[in-house]
Amino acid sequence: MSAEAAPAIDPIHQFNIVRLGEPFHIGGVDASFTNASLFMVIVLGLISVLMIIGTSSKAVVPGRIQSLAEMSYEFVANTVRSAAGDAGMRFFPLVFSLFMFVFFSNMLGLVPYTFTVTSQIIVTFALAALVILTVLVYGFIKHGTHFLHLFVPSGVPAALMPFIVLIEVISFVSRPISLSVRLFANMLAGHITLKVFGGFITMMIGAGAIGIVAAALPMAAIVALTAFELLVAFLQAYVFTILTCVYLNDAIHPGH
Amino acid sequence: MTKLTDNDQTDLKARLEKLKSGLEAHKAAEQHHSQSSGPKAENMGQAMSLGIRVLSEFIAAVVVGGLLGWQFDSWLGTAPVLLLLFLLLGIIAGFWNVYRIAAAPPRPAINPDKTGYKTKE
Numbered sequence: 001m002s003a004e005a006a007p008a009i010d011p012i013h014q015f016n017i018v019r020l021g022e023p024f025h026i027g028g029v030d031a032s033f034t035n036a037s038l039f040m041v042i043v044l045g046l047i048s049v050l051m052i053i054g055t056s057s058k059a060v061v062p063g064r065i066q067s068l069a070e071m072s073y074e075f076v077a078n079t080v081r082s083a084a085g086d087a088g089m090r091f092f093p094l095v096f097s098l099f100m101f102v103f104f105s106n107m108l109g110l111v112p113y114t115f116t117v118t119s120q121i122i123v124t125f126a127l128a129a130l131v132i133l134t135v136l137v138y139g140f141i142k143h144g145t146h147f148l149h150l151f152v153p154s155g156v157p158a159a160l161m162p163f164i165v166l167i168e169v170i171s172f173v174s175r176p177i178s179l180s181v182r183l184f185a186n187m188l189a190g191h192i193t194l195k196v197f198g199g200f201i202t203m204m205i206g207a208g209a210i211g212i213v214a215a216a217l218p219m220a221a222i223v224a225l226t227a228f229e230l231l232v233a234f235l236q237a238y239v240f241t242i243l244t245c246v247y248l249n250d251a252i253h254p255g256h
Numbered sequence: 257m258t259k260l261t262d263n264d265q266t267d268l269k270a271r272l273e274k275l276k277s278g279l280e281a282h283k284a285a286e287q288h289h290s291q292s293s294g295p296k297a298e299n300m301g302q303a304m305s306l307g308i309r310v311l312s313e314f315i316a317a318v319v320v321g322g323l324l325g326w327q328f329d330s331w332l333g334t335a336p337v338l339l340l341l342f343l344l345l346g347i348i349a350g351f352w353n354v355y356r357i358a359a360a361p362p363r364p365a366i367n368p369d370k371t372g373y374k375t376k377e
Contacts, residue, residue: 163345170321170342170349178316178353182308235305243309 011195015119015188036123039115043104072100076241087252094134094246098127099241106187106233110226118185118236121180128180131244135248139251150254180245186236190229197222310357314350321346 017034024032054069062070076096080088088095102118109116117123139147151168152161202217204211296329325342 166345170324170346171317171353173324174313174316174320174346174349174353177320178309178312181316182312186308187313227357231301235301239305239309240340
C-alpha cells in the first residue's frame, strides 16, 4: 500500500489492462494474454471447481458444495421457467453459463487486488451480443419470416405502420446496448466509488492526527458500500439473466 | 430437603410469568422487525435495479436513434434531417420501452405455452 505514490489515489488505475507474457497476434488482432484474460480463466476455474466437486458426490443429503451447486441450478432454472416458460429450458445451458460467469466475475471483482472482468464494456457487450445473436438466429431458424412479426404489432392503422416498425426496430437494437451498458456501468461506478473513498482515507491519514480520527467516516462508508456492492453484484447478474430470458422468450414466441 | 415454601412457589410462578411475557414481547418485536426492515432492504435493491433498468433502456433507445440518424445522414448527405427524425423516433422508442416495463406484469408466471401464444395473429 504505497499511499505516497500518485497511482494509489487514481481511481481508474484498477481498470488498466496489462499484458502478461509475450505479445500474441492472430491475423493482426492483439490476442495477448492480459490480466483480464487471467481473471476470466480464474472465474471459469472457480465455476468448474464448484460444479465438478458439487456434482461428484451425488449424495441424497447434499453437503455444502453440493447444495451450493444445486441451489445455483434451481435458481437459474426457476428464472428461465418463469420468464420464458418450459420451452425456454432448451436455452438453459446458455443462460446458466451467462449467469454464473457474470455473477462470479462481479463477486470476484469485490476481492481486493482482483480485476473486475465485467467492468470492461467490451466484455459485457460481447455477452449481450451473444444473447441477441442467439435470439435472431434461433428466431429466424424456428419461425422464418414470421419472426419479423416481432416488429409488427397487430391492430395498428396502416398509416402509422412505418413509424411503429421503425420504433420497434430501434427499441430492439437498443436492447444489447442497454443490457451491456447497465452491467458495465454498475460495476464501473461501484468500483470507482470504493476507490475514491479509499483515497479519502489515505489522504486524511496523511493530514495528521485529526485526519486519522476523521478517516473513520470514509472507512464506515466503505464498509456500507461494500455490502451494497455485494447486493449490486448479485442483482445485476440476476437482471442480466432475467432479461436474457425475456429476450429469448421473444425468439420462442414472436408476434404477441 | 423440601425448601420450597408457598412463598417460594408464588415467587417462581411470578418469575415464570414475567419471563413468558418478556419472551412473547421479544418474539413480537422480532417478527415486526423482520416484516418491516427485512423485505424493505430487499425492495430497495429491487426498486433500484428497476430504476436503473428503466433509465438504461430509455437512454439506450435515444442513443441508438441518434446514432442511426447520424450514420444515415453521413451516408445520404442529408445533413440534419435524418438525425432529427431518428432522434425523435429514438425518444419515442425510449418511452415505449419504459411503457412496456411499466405496463408488463412484474413476472410472467403463467406458462406461455398454455395461454394461446401459439395461435398467432
